Amino acid sequence: MEVLVMITTESSKTNALRMAKLLIQNKLAACVSIKQIFSIYEWDNDIEETKEFEITIKSKPEFKDDLIDFLNKISTYNVPQIIYKKYYSEMKYYDWINKTI
Structure with a gap:
């Protein structure tokens, strides 16, 4: 059974928490994980x-x-970084996602 995993980023913990809560409240996500990272990238040369x-x-x-x-x-x-992939999931987790959202 397939589940969708999508990854994005935010500049602050406050923004990330706000986004996560809105995703859950709007029933677009069953679970959202947040971790601090350090990024190096090119922007405006x-x-x-x-x-x-x-x-x-x-x-x-x-x-x-x-x-x-x-x-x-x-x-x-x-x-915004928006990347995603479909993964196969163990049946109990798949069922939980489908019951949650």
Whole structure:
């Protein structure tokens, strides 16, 4: 059984927590994990180094487009990182996701 795992980032813990709670409240995610990371990337011809918060969203594959729209609306970034993949899940976890959202 397939589940959707989508990853995005936010610039602060406050923004990440806000996003996670909205995803759960709007029934777009069954679970959201947040961890602090350190990112190095190019932006406007400069190399940036910054602390960020990685947000891992566990959801249903059929919610992919709704999640992308939602994240583009609420992200504080001009170009939010939105990457995703479908994974096979153990049946109990799959059932839990489907009962939760």
